Amino acid sequence: MKLSFTEGHAPIVIFELLQYHREWLADERVDLPALMNVICAYYPEYAVSFNAHEQAGLNDGTGLFLRSMGIEMELSSSVERMITMT
Numbered sequence: 001m002k003l004s005f006t007e008g009h010a011p012i013v014i015f016e017l018l019q020y021h022r023e024w025l026a027d028e029r030v031d032l033p034a035l036m037n038v039i040c041a042y043y044p045e046y047a048v049s050f051n052a053h054e055q056a057g058l059n060d061g062t063g064l065f066l067r068s069m070g071i072e073m074e075l076s077s078s079v080e081r082m083i084t085m086t
Contacts, residue, residue, distance in 0.1 A: 011038045012046055015083075033086045040085040047083040054082050 015035055017024075024030040040047050053059050057075025066073055 011035055012043060015039060036083045037085055039083055051082045054078070 014024075014030060018030065018032070025032055036047075050059070054077050057063060057077045059081065060075045060077065063073055063075040067075075
C-alpha cells in the first residue's frame with residue numbers, strides 16, 4: 001500500500017498513524033511531546049478538533065462501531081490521548 005500526502009501535513013499524518021504503530025514511540029523514532037508541540041503551533045485547528053472529539057468519546061472507534069450495531073455503551077475518552085503543548 002502506498003500512502004500519499006503533502007510534506008506540510010506530515011506531523012498530522014504521523015500522529016494519526018501512531019495509533020497503529022505504537023512501536024514508533026517505543027523505539028524512539030517519534031518524539032511524541034515534540035510532535036504534539038508542532039501540531040499545536042502549526043495546526044491549532046486540528047489540535048482543538050481532535051481534543052474535542054476525544055473529550056466527547058468520538059475517537060473511540062470500537063465504541064462507535066458497537067453503537068452503530070445497536071449496542072448501547074458509553075464511549076471512552078482519555079486525557080492521555082489528548083494533544084498537549086509542553
